[in-house]
Amino acid sequence: MPQTLEAQHRVPDALAGMRLDQAAAELFADHSRERLKGWIKRGALTVDGRPGKPKEKVAGGERLRLVAELEDDDRFAPEDIPLEVVHEDDQVLVIDKPVGLVVHPAAGNPDGTLLNALLHHYPELAAVPRAGIVHRLDKDTSGLMVVARTLAAQTALVEQLQARSVSREYDAVVTGVMTAGGSVDAPIGRHPKDRKRQAVTVNGKPAVTHYRVMERYRGHTHVRCRLETGRTHQIRVHLAHRRFPLVGDPVYGGRLKLPAGAAEPLKEILREFPRQALHARKLAFDHPGSGERVEFRAALPDDLLMLIDYLREDRATMR
Template sequence: MSSENRITGHYTVPPELSGKRLDQAAAELVSEHSRSRLQSWIKSGALTVNGKQCKPRDKVMLDDRLELDAEPEAQVTWEAEPISLDVVYEDEHLLVINKPAGLVVHPAAGHADGTLVNALLNYAPEVENLPRAGIVHRLDKDTSGIMVVARSLVAHTSLVEQLQTRTMGREYEAVVVGSLTGGATVDAPIGRHPTDRKRMAVVPTGKPAVTHYRLVERFAAHTHVRCKLESGRTHQIRVHMAHVRHPLVGDPVYGGRLRLPKGTSDELRDVLAAFHRQALHAQKLTLEHPETGEILSWETPLPDDMVKLIEALRKHAKELEQSAY
């Protein structure tokens, strides 16, 4: 098998993983592959440390070099389903889609079918040979917007590297509670919530996470913001905005109960009460094409529910402004 069709990678152990078991360190460094697959690669010698085969329980130390060189094999066992996809761009290496809110990305407990992966296996069957069916970054079920999927090993390797080196640009639009006066940067580590394992939280032992946000439009008691990620932690924007006490409108996990500002009109109250997902949309994606090296960028418009939300907030703000005179 030619080298370009193999799964390869080189990783250096950072300070925070020094002293960890090899399988634990590998799960952090090579997170795009499942733990069971990493275990099998360690045991077979496809994943080595400083050029030597080791056992999963062996410890790794600072600056140890992990090298991966494995043959691809069918990576998923899920069923293909004829689910419609909104394809923004495609070629032999990439598939860029506009994911609707409500679509689960990966099959899991409670969502064995009807997911993006099931749709991908039907639309592009070749992704069954790629880790996680070619998905290198996720969007939460109720987050809408643009995401890229690898269709080849060359693309998968390149996209994972771009994510790890933070050269892939991802911008999101959100509507948050509270009237912000300016943009800022949230630099706060994110990890599992200490008591609720289904939630994430800002915790001292978390992984580094940086979110930049700037104002797009300010309303009476809400703000439309644009967020840019430097890292890609689970629920990052939702956690960071809640951390600075400006949670996303409609966020069922981090938003708390519905708060209606003084003077809220009946129309706005109805719109806010009916918005049952986090007001978050992946609006723009920029990356380097894995084969040509060309810098590509795509944008997707806000979905109808967020447009309706913003229009209602804008109308209410104008009404309040007019009533003040």
């Protein structure tokens, strides 16, 4: 049975001058721009109570109201891809995503994603936008993600993400020895010259990352990061901006640096580490059903444990 979606947003001044369909895509971020455009044309998405047109410009301050029936989304095929489910109830799933699994189909990754796996294991998610996915992890970042099983749960989780009340902590191994923890409060947007990268830029969206030192090695540091915001590649960009890039990061990692006198096994693992050394270790949010605060943790995966073991051994042998 189709679910009825009801939602509304006030257009912020920051979106003034945008096309209506573009502004709607920013505000109703769970839905594709094409789907929103169809709702605008059918009158399901109104502007101050009147029908709108996708190409009309918004001035800021308008009230956008959406009342629409959600039909099952049949654009993506279910695929039998194994999932590690940390928690499951009638409102939410918590998944420990492995390295190498893309979250959502896109150009270059049309299938074989977490979304395809969710549709196989939980077919009812075809009736929820993006199969219940409310936030993402990079393909080669491991760890915890929450997935909504109902439209109401998805709406509640998105609101918590926007209010920054979802707590997300990550473990990372960076190049360089940090003397202390700190925070990075620097906007992130598209790199001005390389559209595939993100960068700290004055025209970017606000982004805040807090980090603290967990363990120091001779040429590296194990840090724990807490996100206030959830920008694309945020931790990778912010720590590289502080000149502590993540080990194994193919985009922001810079030139490989090896500790002087390091043993060959450590040199090899640092040269060959196959992904950015980043793991979503803890996730906490208010449960959409009970309202209670819930918290989940995921242990470090084997590749990061091995990397840390080699760095500890290197530190010990050089004392």
